[in-house]
């Protein structure tokens with residue numbers, strides 16, 4: 001696995017969970033999987049490291065960057081390697097300046113260095129993988145490097161590649177003038193070439209076109225981003241060129257970290273057989289948020305506060321929401337506009353609407369456990385993890401019918417008593433409010449509600465199942481080399 005993130009070392013979002021969750025499950029299936037990530041300063045601070053060896057300098061333009069490879073001094077598999085360069089990675093932040101939230105000005109140099117050094121590292125650690133699994137734009141040039149730059153070196157021949165798109169909206173677009181830094185022949189960059197996109201470099205496009213096989217993190221999102229250019233963020237036609245080589249595989253979740261029976265971050269543990277602890281979590285959560293402790297339905301959200309997540313619906317439906325007898329607990333960080341909007345909702349609905357602007361894992365676990373309902377009104381959602389965590393915690397999801405949300409949530413039908421949540425299609429206040437009303441109606445019917453909670457809690461979202469699908473994909477990629 002070559003990735004910009006891996007939990008617990010460096011995490012900005014779901015990518016970190018996916019890389020490690022999948023790797024652990026692959027190990028159980030007997031795959032010798034190893035992970036390479038950059039050695040950020042947050043890795044150095046939190047992890048005792050030992051230097052394994054120095055790597056050749058990486059030349060970019062007139063400058064040569066030193067490179068070295070580190071491992072954790074006491075490590076449990078999957079073995080993770082950290083590629084270091086002081087100038088490029090010893091700073092706060094993974095992708096962005098912490099103060100401004102803007103991407104680092106030298107991100108192209110940082111991740112180009114990382115990809116080249118990762119490839120250099122393999123023969124030096126005497127480990128030849130059958131396949132490199134690359135994730136997102138930060139590792140998207142690796143398939144091209146293997147095919148166009150390293151093809152004459154026997155070590156790299158026959159290494160297959162799989163490229164996973166975690167979110168097609170983040171493509172890694174850079175000024176054309178940076179292309180020579182890759183060391184690829186400059187004549188490979190021309191209008192409509194695999195590297196070019198409206199006059200600039202597009203790393204994801206190159207990953208899509210050069211990987212042996214590619215996938216994204218749910219079947220519905222795979223379809224959406226090929227069929228609809230808005231979902232495909234300009235790459236729909238490029239993805240369609242890879243028809244037959246492009247797949248959708250749902251992410252799994254870490255069922256050990258997210259287990260209401262053993263979760264140490266909760267106020268009380270519980271299981272589908274005995275839900276009394278869930279009520280304790282609800283009451284404690286209400287109390288800690290300053291909400292009246294009682295039987296009002298409690299709705300949670302945990303989200304990056306960005307356009308993708310569809311939070312504008314809360315604001316657009318705010319008059320109707322104010323009239324409903326429910327409580328809201330919202331946790332998130334993101335862009336200022338949504339902070340303001342949510343702050344306003346909290347002020348206008350005090351005692352009903354609580355919001356916290358932070359990244360807080362403990363509170364996230366407590367929200368999953370303490371709420372009755374969990375809202376994800378995303379405009380698009382490649383896979384989404386929180387709806388799966390919610391179900392495991394007996395918290396019923398209300399979601400927009402898109403991407404991985406569409407693949408994991410099925411509408412609950414009171415007559416058949418089948419289904420595990422509530423869905424709406426159009427991104428507009430009316431369908432959203434209708435789904436919310438359907439959910440609240442079922443919530444008032446104790447018998448139907450407990451059936452629905454049971455349906456949620458017995459879903460299997462473990463990585464074990466998904467690992468088999470990835471192994472199938474890897475075999476296919478290797479077979480076609």
Ligand code: ADP
Pocket residue numbers: 013014015017302303304331332333358359360361364383384385386
């Ligand atoms: P995305 O990757 O688009 O942010 P996902 O649902 O796939 O969305 O994954 C987000 C992950 O980050 C989940 O594990 C979620 O619980 C966590 N998360 C997001 N925001 C916060 C927050 N403010 N505090 C704690 N955890 C958060």
